[in-house]
Amino acid sequence: xxxxxxxxxxxxxxxxxxxxxxxxxxxxxxxxxxxxxxxxxxxxxxxxxxxxxxxxxxxxxxxxxxxxxxxxxxxxxxxxxxxxxxxxxxxxxxxxxxxxxxxxxxxxxxxxxxxxxxxxxxxxxxxxxxxxxxxxxxxxxxxxxxxxxxxxxxxxxxxxxxxxxxxxxxxxxxxxxxxxxxxxxxxxxxxxxxxxxxxxxxxxxxxxxxxxxxxxxxxxxxxxxxxxxxxxxxxxxxxxxxxxxxxxxxxxxxxxxxxxxxxxxxxxxxxxxxxxxxxxxxxxxxxxxxxxxxxxxxxxxxxxxxxxxxxxxxxxxxxxxxxxxxxxxxxxxxxxxxxxxxxxxxxxxxxxxxxxxxxxxxxxxxxxxxxxxxxxxxxxxx
Amino acid sequence: xxxxxxxxxxxxxxxxxxxxxxxxxxxxxxxxxxxxxxxxxxxxxxxxxxxxxxxxxxxxxxxxxxxxxxxxxxxxxxxxxxxxxxxxxxxxxxxxxxxxxxxxxxxxxxxxxxxxxxxxxxxxxxxxxxxxxxxxxxxxxxxxxxxxxxxxxxxxxxxxxxxxxxxxxxxxxxxxxxxxxxxxxxxxxxxxxxxxxxxxxxxxxxxxxxxxxxxxxxxxxxxxxxxxxxxxxxxxxxxxxxxxxxxxxxxxxxxxxxxxxxxxxxxxxxxxxxxxxxxxxxxxxxxxxxxxxxxxxxxxxxxxxxxxxxxxxxxxxxxxxxxxxxxxxxxxxxxxxxxxxxxxxxxxxxxxxxxxxxxxxxxxxxxxxxxxxxxxxxxxxx
Numbered sequence: 114x115x116x117x118x119x120x121x122x123x124x125x126x127x128x129x130x131x132x133x134x135x136x137x138x139x140x141x142x143x144x145x146x147x148x149x150x151x152x153x154x155x156x157x158x159x160x161x162x163x164x165x166x167x168x169x170x171x172x173x174x175x176x177x178x179x180x181x182x183x184x185x186x187x188x189x190x191x192x193x194x195x196x197x198x199x200x201x202x203x204x205x206x207x208x209x210x211x212x213x214x215x216x217x218x219x220x221x222x223x224x225x226x227x228x229x230x231x232x233x234x235x236x237x238x239x240x241x242x243x244x245x246x247x248x249x250x251x252x253x254x255x256x257x258x259x260x261x262x263x264x265x266x267x268x269x270x271x272x273x274x275x276x277x278x279x280x281x282x283x284x285x286x287x288x289x290x291x292x293x294x295x296x297x298x299x300x301x302x303x304x305x306x307x308x309x310x311x312x313x314x315x316x317x318x319x320x321x322x323x324x325x326x327x328x329x330x331x332x333x334x335x336x337x338x339x340x341x342x343x344x345x346x347x348x349x350x351x352x353x354x355x356x357x358x359x360x361x362x363x364x365x366x367x368x369x370x371x372x373x374x375x376x377x378x379x380x381x382x383x384x385x386x387x388x389x390x391x392x393x394x395x396x397x398x399x400x401x402x403x404x405x406x407x408x409x410x411x412x413x414x415x416x417x418x419x420x421x422x423x424x425x426x427x428x429x430x431x432x433x434x435x436x437x438x439x440x441x442x443x444x445x446x447x448x449x450x451x452x453x454x455x456x457x458x459x460x461x462x463x464x465x466x467x468x469x470x471x472x473x474x475x476x477x478x479x480x481x482x483x484x485x486x487x488x489x490x491x492x493x494x495x
Numbered sequence: 496x497x498x499x500x501x502x503x504x505x506x507x508x509x510x511x512x513x514x515x516x517x518x519x520x521x522x523x524x525x526x527x528x529x530x531x532x533x534x535x536x537x538x539x540x541x542x543x544x545x546x547x548x549x550x551x552x553x554x555x556x557x558x559x560x561x562x563x564x565x566x567x568x569x570x571x572x573x574x575x576x577x578x579x580x581x582x583x584x585x586x587x588x589x590x591x592x593x594x595x596x597x598x599x600x601x602x603x604x605x606x607x608x609x610x611x612x613x614x615x616x617x618x619x620x621x622x623x624x625x626x627x628x629x630x631x632x633x634x635x636x637x638x639x640x641x642x643x644x645x646x647x648x649x650x651x652x653x654x655x656x657x658x659x660x661x662x663x664x665x666x667x668x669x670x671x672x673x674x675x676x677x678x679x680x681x682x683x684x685x686x687x688x689x690x691x692x693x694x695x696x697x698x699x700x701x702x703x704x705x706x707x708x709x710x711x712x713x714x715x716x717x718x719x720x721x722x723x724x725x726x727x728x729x730x731x732x733x734x735x736x737x738x739x740x741x742x743x744x745x746x747x748x749x750x751x752x753x754x755x756x757x758x759x760x761x762x763x764x765x766x767x768x769x770x771x772x773x774x775x776x777x778x779x780x781x782x783x784x785x786x787x788x789x790x791x792x793x794x795x796x797x798x799x800x801x802x803x804x805x806x807x808x809x810x811x812x813x814x815x816x817x818x819x820x821x822x823x824x825x826x827x828x829x830x831x832x833x834x835x836x837x838x839x840x841x842x843x844x845x846x847x848x849x850x851x852x853x854x855x856x857x858x859x860x861x862x863x864x865x866x867x868x869x870x871x872x873x874x875x876x877x
Contacts, residue, residue, distance in 0.1 A: 191604065222573065222623045229619055229686075230612065237611055241604045265664035266657060275648060275657055275669070280828070282647035287657070287666035289688070296689040300682040304611075306671070307678040311822050311876060440693050446662070494693060 116391060117201055118142045119188050119239065120209030122149070122166050124340050124348075125255070125324065125383055129207060131331035131338065132384040133391075134179045141182035141201045142166060143194075144210070147231065148341075148348070151217060157348050157487055159341035160357065160479050172337050189234040191241065198246040205391045206243065208254040210235045211301075215259070215292035216347050216438075216492040225293050232297040233304065240308045251315040251394045253387060256302060258322045258376050258406060258449060259295035260288045263442050268449035271318065271402020286402075291441050292494065306400050313398040317390040322376035322406035324383050325352030325464070327475055340380065345487035346438075352377065352415060354488065356469075359423040359430045360476045361483045368490070369437030371413035372444035376406025376451065379462040389457040403453040407461035422469040438490035498773060499583055500524045501570050501621065502591030504531070504548050506722050506730075507637070507706065507765055511589060513713035513720065514766040515773075516561045523564035523583045524548060525576075526592070529613065530723075530730070533599060539730050539869055541723035542739065542861050554719050571616040573623065580628040587773045588625065590636040592617045593683075597641070597674035598729050598820075598874040607675050614679040615686065622690045633697040633776045635769060638684060640704045640758050640788060640831060641677035642670045645824050650831035653700065653784020668784075673823050674876065688782050695780040699772040704758035704788035706765050707734030707846070709857055722762065727869035728820075734759065734797060734846075736870065741805040741812045742858045743865045750872070751819030753795035754826035758788025758833065761844040771839040785835040789843035804851040820872035 116133045120126045121142025134140045144166060152158050164172065170181045182201070186193040188210045211232040212218065218228040236254070243250045261268050264287070273286045285306060290296045305316050332338040343349040344357035355365045378386075386405050395401040410418070416432045423430035437443065455461075462468065476483075498515045502508045503524025516522045526548060534540050546554065552563040564583070568575040570592045593614040594600065600610040618636070625632045643650045646669070655668045667688060672678045687698050714720040725731040726739035737747045760768075768787050777783035792800070798814045805812035819825065837843075844850065858865075 191608070222627070225623070226573070226616070226619060229615060233611060233615065233682075234608070237608060241607070245604070264666070266659040266662045269659075273657070273659065275655070277648040277655065280648045284646070284669035284671070287655075287669055288685075289666070289692075293689060296685055299685050300615075303670075303678055303681050303685065307675060310671075 114391065115139045115202060115204045117197065117203035117206045118209065119206060119235065120144055120211065122146060123209050124343065126209045127169060128329045128332055128340050128380060128384060129387055130181050131173055132329065132388065134181050135177065135331050136388070141184060141197065143184040143186055143188060143197055145185065145187040147212065151212070152348060155217065155347050157343060157345040159343050160482055161339055161342060163339065163341045164337055169338065172335055176335050176338070188238055189231055191238045194238045194242045195246060198242045203247060203250050205251045205253060206239060207387055208236065208239055208252060212294065214347050215294040218292055218294035219494040220492050228294055229297055233300060236301045236304055240305065240314065243314060244312055251317065251391070252305070253317045253319065253390045254301065254305060256318045256320040257295055257298050258320050258404060260290050260299045260302065260320060261286065262289040262291055263445040263447055265446050268404070270404050270450050270453050271320065291439065309398060309400040315395045315397055316400045317395050318400060318402045319386060319390060319405045320402060321383065322378050323350040323352065324378050324380050325350060326380035326472060328471065329381055329384055346490045346492065351412060355415060355419040356472050356476050357483055358488060359419050359428050360473060360480050361485050363485050363488060364431040364433035365416045365419060366489065367412050367416050367432060367434045368439060369434065370443035371416065371434060372411050373441060374409050374411045374445070374447035376404070376409045376449050377464060378406050379464065379468065381462050382407055382459065385459050386454050389454060389459060393457050404449050404451040405454060406449065406451050408463055409447060409449070418464065418469060422466050423473060426470060426473055438493040440495050496586045496773065497521045497584060499579065499585035499588045500591065501588060501617065502526055502593065504528060505591050506725065508591040509551060510711045510714055510722050510762060510766060511769055512563050513555055514711060514770065516555070516563050517559065517713050518770070523566065523579065523585070525566040525568055525570060525579055527567065527569040529594065533594070534730060537599065537729050539725060539727040541725050542864055543721055543724060545721065545723045546719055551720065554717055558717050558720070570620055571613055573620045576620045576624045577628060580624045585629060585632050587633045587635060588621060589769055590618065590621055590634060594676065596729050597676040600674055600676035601874050601876040610676055611679055615682060618683045618686055622687065622696065625696060626694055633699065633773070634687070635699045635701065635772045636683065636687060638700045638702040639677055639680050640702050640786060642672050642681045642684065642702060643668065644671040644673055645827040645829055647828050650786070652786045652832050652835050653702065673821065691780060691782040697777045697779055698782045699777050700782060700784045701768060701772060701787045702784060703765065704760050705732040705734065706760050706762050707732060708762035708854060710853065711763055711766055728872045728874065733794060737797060737801040738854050738858050739865055740870060741801050741810050742855060742862055743867050745867050745870060746813040746815035747798045747801060748871065749794050749798050749814060749816045750821060751816065752825035753798065753816060754793050755823060756791050756793045756827070756829035758786070758791045758831050759846060760788050761846070761850065763844050764789055764841065767841055768836050771836060771841060775839050786831050786833040787836060788831065788833050790845055791829060791831070800846065800851060804848050805855060808852060808855055820875040822877050
């Protein structure tokens with residue numbers, strides 16, 4: 114299958130590219146290094162330096178003998194994306210080309226407008242590139258569980274039947290996101306759903322929980338193939354941040370009461386999920402929404418787990434509750450359905466002590482690179 | 496009260512400006528003539544030529560002695576909007592500054608991207624201008640009943656309580672719009688709702704049905720103060736289009752089966768509703784959604800009413816069903832709640848035979864200006 118990966122330089126994009134290439138697919142990645150630029154601008158660089166995309170592809174080729182095509186360009190420029198579609202003729206397009214940081218989107222006007230315009234124009238351009246140049250190409254768009262927020266009812270997989278005054282209809286599950294970034298993902302879904310039902314596109318919208326980990330079958334073959342592992346307050350997801358804090362000997366920073374529950378996912382499972390979505394595609398005119406998580410934890414549970422495993426490894430891990438920089442419920446109901454991907458064949462990698470311990474060992478190798486200045490929250494939205 | 500009107504040159508914007516000025520408010524309008532430009536580009540110009548904004552303000556001043564401040568500028572440029580906020584310090588901002596044509600938004604990529612970027616950046620800029628320069632200023636944003644689409648359950652005013660698996664929560668009423676334009680309005684609401692609940696803005700979101708009419712207390716004082724009355728397939732709402740067709744002696748073009756039911760509103764009632772929203776403002780942190788319509792009709796009922804009144808006036812009106820250029824249900828359930836504005840004090844102007852007859856008489860005065868080439872649908876989205 115010819116698979117185009119938008120945002121192929123990212124934490125998920127690059128491992129996804131290698132994953133598909135290793136399984137015999139023809140892969141092309143496009144990225145404009147926006148995340149690298151923002152990470153520099155906000156002093157939020159990844160733990161290990163990562164080679165640029167042509168170098169990554171060359172190393173991957175040297176290690177595996179496999180090709181990954183690289184295009185450096187901005188998918189919010191329609192002409193750029195259109196040319197990639199005409200040259201590569203993708204059968205599936207995996208859309209990661211979004212400004213992915215919630216805190217960044219909340220810094221101020223410039224960051225808000227960049228996030229809104231980048232994310233929605235990337236999505237609109239992808240829709241039109243498919244409609245005009247590859248109508249059978251399926252779109253696999255990474256959404257986020259954050260679109261749903263923390264409702265007081267069970268979270269379904271994208272759709273809900275509502276009975277009201279004795280009549281029924283089926284709707285997109287209502288959404289109320291916790292940051293502008295997450296709100297742009299809600300809007301992405303609005304946009305895709307309109308074009309899906311009007312023009313019969315094939316779309317899988319994967320509502321992903323926070324991802325953790327830095328190991329995949331491919332990246333484990335050479336240190337230089339590791340994903341860009343962020344541990345700062347801007348780009349770092351909570352588990353990755355805790356792992357680095359444990360290794361650095363600074364307290365794990367729990368925001369507020371720590372009762373915030375989310376659905377989590379190992380990086381290796383993201384690879385599986387995206388592959389399942391691609392190889393078992395949505396039908397024409399179908400917006401298939403799948404909740405992409407394997408287990409739920411509160412922030413306190415995560416901190417306790419990292420502490421327990423860290424302590425066993427001799428790290429003497431401390432936990433410190435700090436004032437929550439975000440506006441969110443710190444104690445709430447949370448019960449998301451997530452059977453769709455299991456039904457497609459997902460084999461979950463749970464966050465066992467062994468998994469945590471392997472990640473901590475990986476971080477320990479790079480301990481000297483940790484900059485503890487970038488761990489405490491620098492953006493508040495209250 | 497100091498009232499800023501974004502999109503103050505429009506079909507609703509200009510009558511709203513005069514309405515508030517006539518009631519003793521201090522009014523500033525800003526507009527970049529985007530609608531005039533698009534109307535020229537698509538050969539969809541209004542029935543009567545309308546003077547530009549400084550001329551309109553000068554005529555209004557000559558007729559009434561009242562001032563309306565005029566600023567020509569693009570609110571998607573934040574610096575422009577920010578300066579108006581700093582100079583004028585509005586207490587209420589009425590947001591009409593959007594590309595308002597559903598068919599235009601469906602022509603192709605260029606029109607889609609213009610609609611998406613214009614509408615969302617105007618809204619985001621307004622949000623930030625309020626947050627940074629006038630935190631007590633209330634936002635009155637014109638939404639559309641089209642955000643809801645045509646669900647098989649009763650349409651509530653913006654919010655719905657959902658009971659699911661024995662638990663309850665309250666959500667934004669689910670929305671599924673019928674064009675990209677209408678989808679951008681859904682996204683506007685998403686964006687406003689995020690900033691309202693995060694930063695405590697005061698917002699009234701008026702979900703308006705199609706508006707008809709060309710008479711208000713102020714515009715009736717001088718022909719040159721008339722709103723820009725569009726009757727074409729791009730900017731003309733269905734009632735206005737039927738009135739012109741009746742006068743021009745061409746058949747009223749019913750799209751498809753004509754069972755499409757919508758909620759309608761007289762132009763004079765839009766003035767009342769916006770005034771009620773401004774003088775009885777939403778509280779801090781409140782997104783008050785009001786369904787702005789006074790009665791519902793199917794397209795067939797509208798055509799029959801225009802025919803009956805037109806025939807009484809000797810026009811010999813014909814009705815012709817044509818292939819529906821839109822993708823929409825032609826027979827469906829439709830029961831929107833609309834008590835919020837009545838509770839605030841709205842005195843509805845219903846579409847009586849007298850009202851229809853007065854509108855037809857107005858159009859007859861301008862009969863020579865009708866260009867029948869622009870009446871049949873030129874944009875299809877199927």
